[in-house]
Amino acid sequence: MAATDLQTMNIAKSIVDVRAAVAAARGAGKKIGLVPTMGALHEGHLSLMRAAREECDYLVVSIFVNPTQFSPHEDLDRYPRPIEEDLRGCGDEGVDLVFHPDVATIYPAGDQTIVEAVELSTIVEGAHRPGHFRGVTTVVLKLLNIVAPDVAYFGRKDYQQQLIIRQMCRDLALPVEIATCPTIREADGLALSSRNRYLSESERETALSLSQCLQFACDRVAAGETDLTALRQEMVQRMQQTPGVELDYATIVDAETLSEDAQPTARLVALIAARVGTTRLIDNMVIEPTDSL
Amino acid sequence: MAATDLQTMNIAKSIVDVRAAVAAARGAGKKIGLVPTMGALHEGHLSLMRAAREECDYLVVSIFVNPTQFSPHEDLDRYPRPIEEDLRGCGDEGVDLVFHPDVATIYPAGDQTIVEAVELSTIVEGAHRPGHFRGVTTVVLKLLNIVAPDVAYFGRKDYQQQLIIRQMCRDLALPVEIATCPTIREADGLALSSRNRYLSESERETALSLSQCLQFACDRVAAGETDLTALRQEMVQRMQQTPGVELDYATIVDAETLSEDAQPTARLVALIAARVGTTRLIDNMVIEPTDSL
Structure with a gap:
């Protein structure tokens, strides 16, 4: 089954290609699931894909290391990007479409629009990473608009993130369901990251x-x-x-x-x-x- | 024809009612047009409706005086709200659906998400009305998400506004076309407002x-x-x-x-x-x- 899925897995770099593939799936009456990731996939991500696979008919995974959610002194440059391994992982999970855009596709020249849940984004984690959640909501909204899934899946490991994304979707009246899946841990309790x-x-x-x-x-x-x-x-x-x-x-x-x-x-x-x-x-x-x- | 249109014109206060009506129209293969307004309709608004009527099969007009685009010292309270007259005007133009929500429908308790095209929103008009365009983009994105039109119509009279909305839609990869219609003027040149x-x-x-x-x-x-x-x-x-x-x-x-x-x-x-x-x-x-x- 893994081999077959690998063969049929579609990899898109552009917004038009994603839209065409998803439109075809939707036209066939399929329920669309999206798992947004920054790659470097681990069992936590795979558990999101399995949940989506269970509930949806067409599974999209995005792999995009989003620069706007990193502060200048943070680890954007060294953030792991094992794309070959990630694509294999997606294939093994029966992903239908991987969206792996360049930065310029998500943030084209002149891009200047930001989205922020202003209260939840400035407390707890947000107080320690100013601008982080603004970057998260901005990129997630773009991804939701590009893929237009019925359900988008996030891990509870990033608790405040999933709360903020739910808030954004509610406030902006986005017609999407947000699903939050349990944190996956090693046997000794370490949360996967x-x-x-x-x-x-x-x-x-x-x-x-x-x-x-x-x-x-x-x-x-x-x-x-x-x-x-x-x-x-x-x-x-x-x-x-x-x-x-x-x-x-x-x-x-x-x-x-x-x-x-x-x-x-x-x-x-x-x-x-x-x-x-x-x-x-x-x-x-x-x-x-x-x-x- | 006006009388017939009046009879079939649907007036919705809630998001679910709008979604149901638009979904039915879309299901029938109709192209959806949206004219967002703050009411107090004049020939400028009517010209937008006529343009939309020409190009689309199902015409939605929203009437909502958006509080977040007014500063505290501005004219939110005295802004005209001649709703009966506005509804008659919509009926005469063959509008299919008027969305006339309460403030709490668009800004429910706890609402906190803002959308801003940060560069264009802070110059020229934006420099004189801080926060104004942030209020505009936030409400327009909500309306676009609720109605999900194929085309949304704006007047060139609010030049910077339509430019900012285009920027927002481009940046957020919204699958909607923005149409800008000419300013309508009195015979002596006064722009309608x-x-x-x-x-x-x-x-x-x-x-x-x-x-x-x-x-x-x-x-x-x-x-x-x-x-x-x-x-x-x-x-x-x-x-x-x-x-x-x-x-x-x-x-x-x-x-x-x-x-x-x-x-x-x-x-x-x-x-x-x-x-x-x-x-x-x-x-x-x-x-x-x-x-x-």
């Missing part, structure tokens, strides 16, 4: 402190902790006591508004961002409200 | 100075004037010498970039904005390059 390949073996060990800190917070809430302010402080202390970690933030907030002014009985999300060596990692865990509280 | 109804009889007379100043600039270029800097100064002087006029700007710029750094042989546009009494008016004239230069 394209940036994990930057980590040395010892850094990878140190990086476990992120998911462990989140799990600690989840366990405390499950055990009945209602003082979220104190819990936040404990999370920060844990991370600051971990050698080799430079913490950006560790917090627990309302899962919808990302506000620290959260009820302990609400749906919550614990969020963390830290540098391990030169690699910046993020992770999160959602804490569903329990009836027992 | 919903705000003209604010003018007293003597103010209306004074308001003629705007189109006269633009015509003066056009005539000078046609007569071979190549010193645009001097011509701009003459435009400003003319307006400043007109009693009852408070000038915001009078300029002549490149018709694509709106830059004053324009070649006199390029396609140009003369633009003007001024207050007559308490009423702020804008007007423009496009100067096509001539082979004789």
Whole structure:
């Protein structure tokens, strides 16, 4: 099956080619799914493709390292781009169409339009990466307009990102469903990330402190902790006591508004961002409200 | 025919109703045209409807006074809203669907997403009305997403607006054609505007100075004037010498970039904005390059 899919997988560089392929699929009554990625595909991305494959009849994957979501000092240049391997991965998952545009296709000369969910984009992760989410919403809106999928799939690993994209789609009345799929983790808890390949073996060990800190917070809430302010402080202390970690933030907030002014009985999300060596990692865990509280 | 059209004209307040009506029309193979308006319809709006009626099979007109394109000190509250008269006008023009949403339909609670063509939106008119074009692009994108027309129609009277909307659609890869229709003028040259109804009889007379100043600039270029800097100064002087006029700007710029750094042989546009009494008016004239230069 993988061999057959590889043969029929279409690779498009241009917007017109994507539109033609998707229009043909839609004309055949197919439900269109889009998995937007920056490539360097891992099991997290593949799980999105499998979810899309399950629910849709025509699966589009975009591979585009979006420059506008990187700040000047960030890792745009060294961001991994293993395109051959990525295309093989897509083929193996039965992807129908890979959209792999050049930067000039997405940002043509004179391009100047930005899209921003102004409140959600400037807090938590957004406070540490000014302009990052503006770059995300701008490129995702372009991709949604180009592909016009029925459903677009995002990973919960980028919790704030999927929340912001949902907000954008709601606010702009985009006729698309946003699906969020669970974070995929290694057996020891490390959340999969394209940036994990930057980590040395010892850094990878140190990086476990992120998911462990989140799990600690989840366990405390499950055990009945209602003082979220104190819990936040404990999370920060844990991370600051971990050698080799430079913490950006560790917090627990309302899962919808990302506000620290959260009820302990609400749906919550614990969020963390830290540098391990030169690699910046993020992770999160959602804490569903329990009836027992 | 007007009576029949009135009977079949659909009026929708909700997004789902618009989508259902447009989906049915599209399902019947019809080409969809949208004329976005803030109501207070005049011959300029009607000319857009006629152009759309000519080219499309299903004509949608939106009537929505968009609060986000008004600054706090501007005329949002007193902006005319003669909805009964507007609906009659739409009926007479054979409009198939009027979308007349409440503010909460377009800006639901928690709405926070903005769209901006950042360069074009901050010069000329944008420099005098900060945030205005951001409000325009945001609402127009919402309307385009809700109606999903094949063609959307705008008046050249709002020259910079139609330029910015074209830029937005290009940048965001929106699958819609933007059509710009000529400014409609009274016999004496006054550009039609919903705000003209604010003018007293003597103010209306004074308001003629705007189109006269633009015509003066056009005539000078046609007569071979190549010193645009001097011509701009003459435009400003003319307006400043007109009693009852408070000038915001009078300029002549490149018709694509709106830059004053324009070649006199390029396609140009003369633009003007001024207050007559308490009423702020804008007007423009496009100067096509001539082979004789």
